[in-house]
Amino acid sequence: MHNQVDIETPEGIRFSLQLAGPSRRLLAWTIDTFMVLAILEMLSGLLGIFNIISADLTTALALIAGFILFFGYNMVLEWVWRGKTLGKWLMGIQVMDIEGLHLHFNQLVVRNLLRVIDILPALYLVGGISMIFSPASQRLGDRAANTIVVVTRKPPETDVSRILPDKFNSLRAYPHLEARLRQRLESEELRIIIQALLRRNKLDADKRVALYEELATHCRSLAPFPDEVTRTLSDEQFLRNVVDSIYNQKQHLA
Amino acid sequence: MIVDLEKFIKQEQPYWDELEGLIALRTKDAAHESDLAESRRFYYLYRRATSGLARIQPFAAEISLTAKLDSLVSRAYPYVYGGRKEKTRFRPLHWFCVGFPCAFRRQFTAFIFISVTITLGSILGAVAVQYDDESKSTIMPFAHLMGNPADRVALEEATDLEDQMGRHNTFAATLMVNNIRVSIFNLALGITYGLGTLLITFYNGVILGGVMLDYIRAGESVFLAAWLLPHGSVEIPAILFAGQAGLIIGQCLLGWRSALSVRERFRACAQDITMLIYGVAILLVWAGIIESFLSQYHGPNLYPWKIAFGTIQLAVLFAFLLFAGRNQEQEDAHA
Structure with a gap:
């Protein structure tokens, strides 16, 4: 399963969006389901007023309200709140266009209508299987609507203080090589x-x-780095010094 | 290549902050209209941020700064390259009177396919009921359709009109909700490359054909027309429109005679799917009201009125679908 999508702008610059995993999405859906049930409960209380006119009318209104809420909750909130519902907001995720563009209302309608298939036979099994086989972790509704669900909350920065060397970092004696390392080492490698x-x-x-x-x-x-420096260091110590050289520079900048 | 990272960040930070502010302005106020100067400034700042991102990406330790610029560029990107008409207004009447008929006409081929499917199903249902008495128990969806139609008609007509008055509101609401739910399901089944939609529509046709032939055989054609036409003249087309939308989804997946990618096909058809299902929902609300408040009243003196009502309604519906919104269509074509 992929965990990010890369989007290349017409200027040739790539930016990436971190995809939300099934568990996070399932939790958001659970929260939203409870939310819908709570609103329904409140509504049925309010609609009780119509009992004065007719019990038949109250039942009819409750039926219609429940139906609208079931289909409309996600559609409306995702439109007004730009891809978020209460559950999604709490879980730090949101719906986005797969090409990083703004969401159209049509996209939200399509993705939410196809939920009736994704949810089958229970607990989003069809949608879950679709997500596993999709390169952008999309359920069927997302595929038809060209949407993805991404993580909006930034992951906490890694605390590297635990792995920094306690002794003197001998690599610091060669600032030009440290600079080269900083420029050549890629983020993923670090x-x-x-x-x-x-x-x-x-x-x-x-x-x-x-x-x-x-x-x-x-x-x-x-x-x-010269042999006299690296020879005296174990591979592990050398790697700790590398991290120190890179992060020490960053702290200096901060 | 950035020689002095510290200097670079100090130099670029005010531009990033300014872009952040402009994004916030647009996010808070969807109706915000920027003038040419502001748009140009926004584009300049966006280009500057993308350039900064490209330069910072090779710096391994700058994970948080890269993430910050990644986020800034990703949020500015849709405003530069657009895609959403920010001022999409809530115009339910316009959607129904213009959007829905235009979508119907644009996707007319899918409607032909779905109509042929239900017709074939109806023929099969009628043939099955005519030549195989046992098939009735398999085809008929409701118990009250299992008996002899003539007995049912006699019973319905013998019931006093006062007694026929019941819980109309609940009945109407139940009909609306169930029919819309079934229509949405029919549409969504289009994701099975249209096969699920075709099967459901074919099965509906089988039921319809079976019921119709059963009543015609029993000499109750007038009752049947008076019973079905008032609501069926809207309900059955609405179910076909939902199937039409389902076939559009299937066609988007299949891509038959299309040079576009799946993604582009879905993008091109999303509006038509939305307009069709919106139209379906409105029609089914109307059909629910008619079925509950008119169709269930039976009596020989009502039949001519009910049949006339249903026939006129059907004619008006198709005239509406064929002609409504043409001016808008022409305007769009000129634009």
Whole structure:
């Protein structure tokens, strides 16, 4: 299952949107369902006033109100609130056009009408299966409406203080090589290094050594630090120094 | 390449903040209209932010700054490249009187397909009831249709009009809700490449054909016409329009005789699907009211009026679908 979609602007710049997973979407739907039930309960109380005129009219109005609420709740809120419902807002997700453009009301109508198929046979099984096989994690309604559901809440920044070296960072003696490393190392590569160091104790010893060796070799190839520096450092220590060199620069900027 | 990252951020921050402000303005006020100067400024700031994003992306440690610019560009992007008419107003009358008939005409081929399907189903239902008595128990959806039509007609006509008055509001609401729900389901089944929609429509045709032949065979054609025409002249076309919308979805997936991608096809047809289902809902609300307040009253002296009402209603509906909104269509074509 993919976790992001990349959109390329006509200027050739790529930006990415993080896709919401099935569990987060299911929770949002659960919240919205409870919300609909609560509104219905309130409405049926209010509609009781019509009992003075006719019990028949009250029942008719309650039936119609329930139906409108079932189909209209998502449509209206997603339109007015730009892709969000209460459940989606609480779960930090929202509906968006698959090409990053604004949502049309038509798209919201189509995605919400097709919910009647996605929800089958229970608990969004059809929609869930569709999401698993969709590159943009779309249920059937999303596919027909060209919409995606993305995460709006930013993930917390990784706390790297736990993996920074306690000793002197010998790489600092070579600022030009640190600068080269900062420019050549890609974000995804840095993320892998940080995760590998953070999960140190969860990794099997042999595999950990092999992984650190591979990562350190890659970093050395990007910025060839002199042998007298790297020889005295273990691969793990070298990687910690790399993270320190990059983040230390960032802290300095901040 | 950015040589001095600190200087770069300091230099660009005011532009990012200004763009953030302009986005917030548009987000808060959907009806906000910007003049040429503001639009140009917005575009300039957007280009500057995208350029900044492109330059910052290679910096591995700048994850949060990249995310911030990613978010800024993604929010500014739809305002630059558009896609949404911000001033989409709530115009229910216009949607019904113009949008719905225009969508019907644009997608007329799908309507022909769905009409042929229900006709074939009706023929099968009629043939089955005519030649296989046992088929009636399989075809008829309701218990009250299982008996002899002549007995039912005699019973209905013997009932005093006063006794026929019942819980009309609840009955009308139940009819509306159920019919609209079934129509939405029929539309949504279009996602099975139209096959589900065709099957449901065909099955509805089988029931309709079976019931009609059963009453005609029993010599109750007038009762049948007086019973079905007032609401059926709206309800049956409405169910066909829902099927029409379902076939549009199927066609979008199949892409038969289309050079567009699936995504483009769905984008092109979303408005027609919406207008059709909107029209269906309105028609079914009307049909529910008629079925509850008129169709259920039976008596030989009412039949001519009921049949005339149903026939005129059917003629008006198709005249409306064929001619309404043509001026708007021509205006759009000129635009």
